[in-house]
Every structure is written in structure tokens, then in C-alpha cells.
Amino acid sequence: MRPICGAASGCAVHASGKGWCCAWRVQCCGSDKGEIRLTFSPGPFGRGRRLANPGILFYRGLSIISYLGAKDPGMGSEPFIFCPRCGARLTQRFMFGRERPVCPACGYVVFYDPKVAVGVLVEHEGKVLLVRRRYDPGKGGWALPAGFVEIDEGPVAAAIRECREETGLIVRIRSVLDVFPVSMDPRGPAVFIVYRGVPIGGSLQPGDDALEVGFFPPDGLPSPLVFASTRRALWRWRREKGFPERRFY
Template sequence: MDNRGITLTGSPGCSFGSLDSSPEVSSMNAAEVRFCVRCGSELKPELRFGKLRPTCHQCGWIYFPDPKVAVAVLICQNDQVLLVRRVNEPYRGRWTLPAGFLDADEAPVAAVARECLEETGLKIRVTSLLEVIARQEHRRGAHLLLVYRGEILSGELRPGDDADQAGFFPLTALPPLAFESTAEIIQRFLESKDGRR
């Protein structure tokens, strides 16, 4: 399968990124979960639903690791893209799209608007879903990344939260990027913008 992925039915311009299997990495792997959240008993690996899963033999609770979901927004103005510089590891000091993890109680569109406001001081309107990337780039990273297009409604550009700088950069002259996915998203955007998609 090529790395541009599959076009989603009913969502013009929306595509999956690479669906290649990544190494078994997780924010919390099953070996790290040792005690039952219900009764406190020690968990033991047991074959459940086709996999070895930490299972409580006292109350029957089974640990199912849930995927981490993150959101990002691509905002372009005058052939420049909005980026923020990370203050946290991994890739501290490198640049990325405004992004962050989805909270359990929020919709993805609300999450991306919140993250952009926290990291850039800009209030945005989400215009479309651009991509869904199913790949974890590092141990603490998301398993799924929902990438949206957005436009600025109001605010003054200023870094905040886990970004120490925010700014617009020419699409063809980017600073050092934190993640492969950021470079891929921008490249695919350039290709679609230039009519080569």
C-alpha cells in the first residue's frame, strides 16, 4: 500500500496516512498493569478474546488497553503554515502543528480548537477533517491522529501551554520538525494544493 493511503468514502480530500504496522509500542503496555482497578487483586496473564490479557481471578476484570487519540490542526495563510515549538520531550525544541490528546469527555473538533487556543492564543473554526493517521511514532504518542483544517477566527498569536514559540512558516522552508507525520501532512497538503494528488 502506498503511503498516501486510502480515500475515505463520503469525505472528499480526507485520507488515511500510512496504515503500515508499527512496532508494538504503547503508552501503557499490559506488562505494566499489575493490579485490578476494581478489587486490587494481582492480575495474571490469561488468554482472553484471542490475546494474553491481564486478568483478575478474583472479580473477573480484564485490562483492555485503549488507543490514545490525538488531534492536530493545519492552518495555512498566504502559503505559510502555523507551527508551534515543543517544550516537552520527545523532540523538545522542534516544531509541529498545534496538537494534543483528546480528553475522554470531549469531541475531537472541540479538542483541536482547545489545543490550538492553548498553544497559540488563536481561536479557530474547524473547516474539515483532512487525514486520519493510524501510526504511533513514539512510545508516549497517539495511536490515532485526527488532522483537521482550520481557519483563524480571532486572537493574538502567542505561545502557551506546551509550546514556547508559535509562528507562521513558508510551506517550502520549514524549521526542524518534531514528527514524520507533520512533514507528511504538509507534503500531502502541498501536493493536493498544487493539483498533483
């Protein structure tokens, strides 16, 4: 299995020698050497790195070929047009309960899956830990320490890592607070798992993606609170503390 740009199927973008190919969202170089520019790839390759004849890509023994697709969360979601396995033009077919892109040549079925994101509601002495975001989305607003799960880690490990990166604190995860579907994020749909945690070490200080960090009481939360998932988690936390019901979303 090899990432290709669909040239074998008459990809007009490849024929023009420029632009973004619609099968893998790779930038065609205008040659037949297979040199492509990835717009998104997890693991060690990074965004926009040029690879020559990549073949099958592996990261720590895990094939990440299925992650190099059209669903780039940083550039919006566009549908596949060509099969990422053989390059044939995809057709729509009712399979597994809904219409899906299916390759008529090799039978490959495209599944558009949400990303997995995690956050931690860290409580200490009756206060909750919040981060003021340095970057969009939500730049300048306050949110729970949170981020996306990397390809080589589990959700709990990701939550601990994100909290330490953003706040400097080492936390112990105690339980799951809630799980929220996220559909309006510009980076793409996600499933957001919010854990309960307590600090067990580290030093409170903002990371390179945070402007400020701090602990806040239930009746003194900062503004604005960004992301519906953060507001819902804090609303639930306030209710558990016996504060008057106040919806943030």
C-alpha cells in the same frame, strides 16, 4: 469499585511500605488507611496529588476509575499484575482476538487502549501554522498545534482548545485531513486525528508551552520538523499545493 494496591493479594511492594504498587501504579504509604499517591490521574486531581481513601472518583459526573491505571503515558507503559477491581493476581487468557490480562476471581478484563490526540493544520493565505515546542518530546522542533483530548471534551473541541492555547488563534475546523496511528511516542501509543482549520480570531502569539509560532509557505518549512505525524500531514499538504514530492518521513 475501589482503587486498591493489591495488598489483599500479597503485593510485595505494599508489604515493604514503599515503592510503586504494580496494580494501580500508586505509591503505597505503608499503612492500611488507604492513603495513596497517584502517579497519573486526569481531570482535577493532577499528577502526584495525595488522596486519602479515594473510593470511587468522579469528574463532572463521569467515573474516571478506569483511567487511574498502569498505563501512565508520562512514565512508560507497564502491564497490570493485580486486578484493579478486586486485587487478585491477573492471568493471561485469549479473549476477544488476543491474549489479555484477565482476573480469575471476578472476570475483569484489562484492555490497553491508545490515547486520543488531535492536531490542526491551519492554513492562511497559502501558508501553514507551526509551533516551535518548548518542552519534550520534540523540544526545540516544529510541529502542528496539537495535544491530547481531555476527559470532558470531544476531539473537535480539543483541537480548537489546543490551537488557541499554543498559538493564541481561534480556529474553525473545516474537515478531517487524516488519522494516523502513533506507536513510537514516549508518552505511549495514540490515535492522532489531524483536522483542517482556518483562523477566525485571536492574536498570533506563542503560548506557555511554545517558543515560537508562525505561518510558513510550502517551500519554506522550518527545521527540524518533529513527529512523523506532522511530517506526513505536511507532505500531504505540499502535494495538494502542487509542489514536487518530498517525503519528510
